[in-house]
Every structure is written in structure tokens, then in C-alpha cells.
């Protein structure tokens with residue numbers, strides 16, 4: 001057992017009791033809900049514990065209609081109209097004349113945020129494959145049946161921290177980019193030097209609700225259930241946006257107001273507008289009113305004045321006056337949260353187990369928004385399954401990149417709403433299997449000071465009978 005240490009043993013001992021006491025239905029549990037089960041004990045309500053011989057398995061992406069993609073309920077007519085028009089802006093494909101590049105990872109927001117509907121995460125088939133040209137080769141870590149990925153380099157050549165996004169493609173050879181000659185970064189050398197880390201898109205459904213959770217609620221929740229958290233080794237801290245914290249580690253250009261940042265894999269960004277501005281420049285190379293400078297200022301590769309995207313003060317219609325960046329933020333702010341599938345006995349049991357083993361200590365089931373200017377967002381439940389805190393996830397998930405107060409091993413508790421209809425999991429999309437995503441939470445050792453905060457909870461999870469693991473996986477696929 002690589003997690004051996006006194007505190008964890010204690011946690012484990014009491015936690016074992018916890019599992020035993022918290023799941024009294026175990027002894028009379030039916031196994032009928034375990035899919036693909038081949039045992040003959042399919043009668044319900046037996047009086048003995050039945051351990052199915054089949055290992056719990058993730059049944060994969062939930063079928064049926066996407067439980068996301070539409071507007072929030074309760075929007076005004078005007079807000080609904082803006083949502084519809086902003087959805088179009090979010091999916092619009094851009095070219096060099098519109099400011100795309102000179103370097104980019106794709107040519108539309110909706111290309112990466114695509115599944116199960118506009119605003120989601122990576123589709124099963126990677127749209128980045130379509131970006132190959134005579135000039136741009138497909139890096140080895142991008143494949144047709146793999147996730148959309150952005151790439152960060154961990155270190156600069158001189159060994160200092162980098163952490164910034166290095167775009168995969170250039171506008172060279174593309175429509176409207178005559179005269180521009182740019183080479184891609186030498187990704188394969190960086191791969192050989194173990195200097196690349198990946199991030200996959202996080203979905204933006206319900207993001208307006210996340211934006212409106214008061215800081216005080218996040219901090220109060222951080223202080224809740226302290227006894228169990230301490231016992232299981234869970235700490236967690238808010239990723240305050242402080243002046244002096246930097247994304248690239250090289251320059252200091254993103255100081256802020258000292259409130260809780262919450263978007264992105266490391267909770268590195270404060271708001272949807274800020275994320276929209278950053279993504280437009282970083283993912284698509286379109287400079288804008290929030291990020292005014294081109295990331296690559298090669299003169300022969302500029303085909304539009306800077307910033308590429310801006311407000312149109314002379315527009316006849318109000319909506320047309322908004323910059324693209326504002327429209328993206330509107331789309332995301334008004335996007336409805338994912339709708340879970342209806343409960344089954346198995347998903348209900350899984351939900352209880354999720355709390356009993358301690359997943360919910362980080363994946364907080366629900367918050368409530370505050371007194372928000374937009375009525376549809378005001379005093380609303382936010383069933384996101386995240387505490388919005390960053391946790392030390394150990395060396396197994398570590399990416400070596402620091403953002404704000406989030407260190408090299410830290411990640412925001414990933415919101416789990418919508419995971420039922422997701423293909424790829426974890427920050428780098430390393431797996432499409434929820435069981436593996438759970439196991440990846442466990443790494444490191446208290447003795448070396450690098451234990452994942454989730455180690456205690458995953459030990460508990462692994463003690464569960466397969467039927468209860470199956471219920472938990474079914475619950476996750478219902479979200």
C-alpha cells in the first residue's frame with residue numbers, strides 16, 4: 001500500500017466503519033441494477049449480500065437527447081433573443097481576415113466546446129484533425145479519436161517556469177493569409193523532453209450560475225464537514241486572484257481584485273467575460289478589448305487592425321454593437337445547466353454512496369446564487385458537484401504548472417454536472433472511462449508530502465462491493 005501513513009490508517013479504519021454504517025441497505029440490496037451481470041441471482045430483495053462476479057463498468061456516454069445546449073428558464077424575451085444570437089457567434093468559424101491567428105488551436109469556440117451540444121466539451125472525433133495543411137503538421141499527441149487538446153510547456157529552455165499555451169497551428173497557407181510564413185513550435189522535441197502538458201475543454205453549460213455563487217458561500221462550504229475532511233486528508237483552498245500572480249510565469253499582466261477565481265481546470269479565471277477574452281486570443285489568436293495585444297506580432301502575418309474584435313459603437317441594432325467577446329460571455333452566462341436523466345433505484349443508491357464515501361466532500365452537490373441582477377440567475381440552485389476549490393491531487397495528476405494560488409499538483413474540483421454525456425475526462429483527457437478517472441485521483445504519499453487529498457476517499461471507494469461501485473458509476477452517468 002503506497003499510501004501508508006498513520007493518519008491515513010486511522011482514516012481508513014474509521015472510514016471502513018463509515019462505509020459499513022452508512023450503507024445499511026447493503027445486506028438486502030438487489031443486484032438487478034448491475035448491467036451485464038451474468039450471475040443467476042437476479043431476484044430482487046435477497047436477504048444476503050451478493051457480490052456480483054462482474055466488475056463494475058462505466059457504461060459510457062449516456063444516449064438520448066443532449067441534456068444541455070438550451071437557454072436558462074426564466075430569461076426575459078430580450079435575454080432569450082440575445083442567447084440565440086450569441087449562440088451563433090459562439091459557433092462562427094473565423095478566418096485570417098477576421099483576425100484568426102497568426103497562431104491558433106482551432107477556428108471557432110463551438111468547435112472545441114461541441115459535445116453533447118454547443119458549449120460542451122470535446123466531441124468524440126477531434127475537430128483539430130481538420131486543421132492540417134501543407135505547412136502545419138499534426139502533432140503526435142493529437143489523434144482523430146482522442147480529445148481536443150491545448151498544449152502548455154512546463155518550462156522555458158532556460159529552466160524557468162513557462163506554463164503558457166503554445167498554439168498548434170498557424171495561418172500560413174490558409175485563406176487570406178498570403179505572405180505570412182510561420183513555423184509551428186517543435187512539438188516533438190518538447191514531447192521528447194517531457195515538457196508538454198495537455199488541457200481539454202471544460203463545458204460552459206450553467207456557467208452563468210457558477211459565476212454568481214457568492215464568495216462567502218464558497219468559503220463557508222470550505223469550512224463545512226471539517227472533521228471528516230481532516231480525517232480523510234482533504235484540505236482545499238480558494239484560488240484567489242491576486243495581483244502578481246501570472247499565467248506564463250514570465251510577465252505580470254493579469255493582476256486582479258482579490259476575489260475568488262473559479263473557471264478553468266485550476267480555477268484560474270474570475271469571470272466568463274475574462275475567459276472569453278482570453279480564449280479568443282489564446283485559442284483562436286483573435287485580440288480583443290480585454291486582451292488587446294496579438295500573441296504573435298509578426299508583421300507579415302497581421303491581416304486585421306488590433307484589437308481584431310471590438311465594440312461597434314455606430315451599429316443600428318443594439319446587439320450588433322456588442323463585441324464578439326461580449327456575445328460569447330452572454331451565450332455562456334445564459335446557457336442552461338445540464339439536465340440529469342431521471343433517477344433509477346441504482347442511481348439513487350449511487351448518489352447516497354457518492355456522499356457516504358466522501359466524494360461529496362470535494363464534489364459539493366449544490367450551491368445557491370446570490371441576489372443577481374439577471375432574474376433568471378437570482379437565488380437559483382447550482383447543482384454543479386464542485387466546491388470550486390483547488391486541491392492537491394498528488395503526482396499522478398500533477399502537471400507542473402502554477403496559475404494564481406494553484407500550484408503544480410493542484411486542480412479545481414471538476415464540476416460533475418454533465419459528465420453523463422462526456423467522452424473524455426480529467427484535465428488532460430487521459431481517459432474516457434469514469435472508473436479510471438476515479439482511480440487517477442489516488443497517488444503520492446503523506447510521508448513524501450505529496451499525497452493526493454483524495455487518497456482517503458478512493459481507498460474507501462475501493463473497499464465497496466462491485467455492485468455499489470456500479471451504482472456510483474451509474475449515478476455519474478445520470479448527471
Ligand code: HEC
Nearest residue numbers: 105109112199200201202263264265275276279280283328
Ligand atoms: C482549441 C480548443 C478551444 C477553443 C477553440 C476554445 N476553447 Fe474554451 N476551453 C478549451 C480548453 C482546453 C479549456 C480549459 C482551459 C484551462 O483550464 O486551462 C477551455 C475552457 C473554457 C472555459 C472555462 C469553463 C469552466 O467552467 O472552466 C470557458 C468559459 C471557455 N473555454 C470559453 C471559450 C470561448 C468563449 C471560446 C471562443 C472564443 C473558446 N472557449 C474557445 C479549449 C478551447
Ligand code: HEC
Nearest residue numbers: 359362391397411412413414425426427437453454457461
Ligand atoms: C480531494 C477532492 C476530491 C475528492 C475526494 C474526489 N474528487 Fe473527483 N476530482 C477532484 C479534482 C480536483 C478533479 C480534477 C482532476 C484533474 O482533472 O486533474 C476531479 C475529477 C473528477 C472526475 C472527472 C471529471 C472531469 O470533468 O473530467 C470525476 C468523474 C470525479 N472526479 C469523480 C469523483 C468520485 C466518484 C469521487 C469519489 C469516489 C471523487 N471524484 C472524489 C477532486 C476530488
